[in-house]
Amino acid sequence: MAISLNEFDYLRELVLTHSAIAIESGKEYLAESRLAQLAYVEGQTSVNALLTNMRGKPFGTLHRKVLDAMTNNETWFFRDLHPFEMIKRKVLPELIVSRGTLRRLNIWSAASSSGQEAYSLAMMIEDEFPELRSWTVRILGTDISSAILNRARGGRYTQMEVNRGLPAPLLTRHFRREGLEWVIKDSIRSRVSFEAINLSNPWQAMATMDIIMLRNVLIYFEVPMKKQILARARNVLHPDGYLFLGSAESMMGLDDGFERVEYGKASCYRLRR
Ligand SMILES: C[S@@+](CC[C@H](N)C(=O)[O-])C[C@H]1O[C@@H](n2cnc3c(N)ncnc32)[C@H](O)[C@@H]1O
Structure with missing residues (x-):
């Protein structure tokens, strides 16, 4: 029927x-x-x-x-690649200088789905930024769905999921095979924590974030809700932090408090001074 x-x-x-x-x-x-x-x-x-x-x-x-x-939970490792290049070549090197005294970084994968975005960042930090090993680097993944968060915490992926976006050397270095699945090693998993946050409700108090990945989720909301969420993101973002939206998303007509910064084929947003 x-x-x-x-x-x-x-x-x-x-x-x-x-x-x-x-x-x-x-x-x-x-x-x-x-x-x-x-x-x-x-x-x-x-x-x-x-x-x-x-x-x-x-x-x-x-x-x-x-x-x-x-809910559409589609995600994959190093999704869209260019934002990760920007984080590797520009964002993290700049933050390493500006946070050199504090030696602390907070990164938030908002709407993390099954965790690929958060774990991609954790692998990049482990492989490319050995100087951060002595820092406190907190990567937080949040999502509305407790079922998807349980998957993210488990860090178990099918062959098809690891085939999407994950370079082979990273698969062999950071995952072990268990039956038909690939399980992320504790060295990476322990760098990431996952919590339930509904972006459309008022957010609980949280640490000031140096990087916010708010990708491929605003598209599902109506304009007033997008504006509310961006206003909250403005309050949580460090004054010299970086906000990433999805490659098909833009800030246009939504929030004047951010300005766009480009790097190579990627762009992100920073608070307007
Ligand atoms: C398409 S996935 C995007 C995943 C990841 N950010 C990416 O770009 O690959 C969208 C995610 O947003 C989550 N989501 C939808 N509505 C939400 C809400 N109100 N609060 C928090 N997360 C939400 C869904 O559960 C889903 O995991």
């Missing part, structure tokens, strides 16, 4: 309220494809029946599973 307009509206409202993700009208096919497996596992005859069953019930595990299933 196809999803009725009522059930689809209920789903859109649920996702908007809890994740701030805006699903466009007419995208019932998206709900069908993302929720079909869950409906089957839950013993429902259709996605429509699953949604009917949830309506009117207090928010619980099933609602959380639906939110997780409706």
Whole structure:
């Protein structure tokens, strides 16, 4: 049975309220494809029946599973490459000079999904910046989904996932094989911690960040929510810190407090002085 307009509206409202993700009208096919497996596992005859069953019930595990299933978690190691080149060649060398007395760096992968972005940074720091071994370098990965955060904490990836973006020498150096999976070694895993943060809710107090990776998540939000999140990011970013958005995302019309900085084929944002 196809999803009725009522059930689809209920789903859109649920996702908007809890994740701030805006699903466009007419995208019932998206709900069908993302929720079909869950409906089957839950013993429902259709996605429509699953949604009917949830309506009117207090928010619980099933609602959380639906939110997780409706979220795009796509990510990969060293995604888009150029931002990582910019971090390696410009951002970290500059921070190493400016934080030379404090010897502390805070890096935040906001909307970290299954952890590839945070672990990419940890591997880069381990391999390219031996001088940082005596510093306190904290890499924090956060996401709205506790299921995806558990995956990130586990640091276990399929062959297909490590084939996406991870150079072979890094795979052999930083992962060990366990059956069909690749598990990130403790030397890298211990550099990263993961916590649940819903970007659309007020953020808990957090350390001032030197680098914020806020990539490929603002695209799912409506303009007022994008603006709110960027205003919060402005407050958390160190006055000379760096904010990265996704390669298809821009600050245009959203926040005048940031200015764009380019390096090679990459760009990021810094607080306007
Ligand atoms: C497409 S992935 C991007 C992952 C990574 N940043 C990257 O660029 O590869 C989007 C992530 O945003 C998370 N997300 C969606 N809504 C969120 C919210 N309101 N707060 C925090 N994370 C959210 C999803 O769970 C998902 O893991």
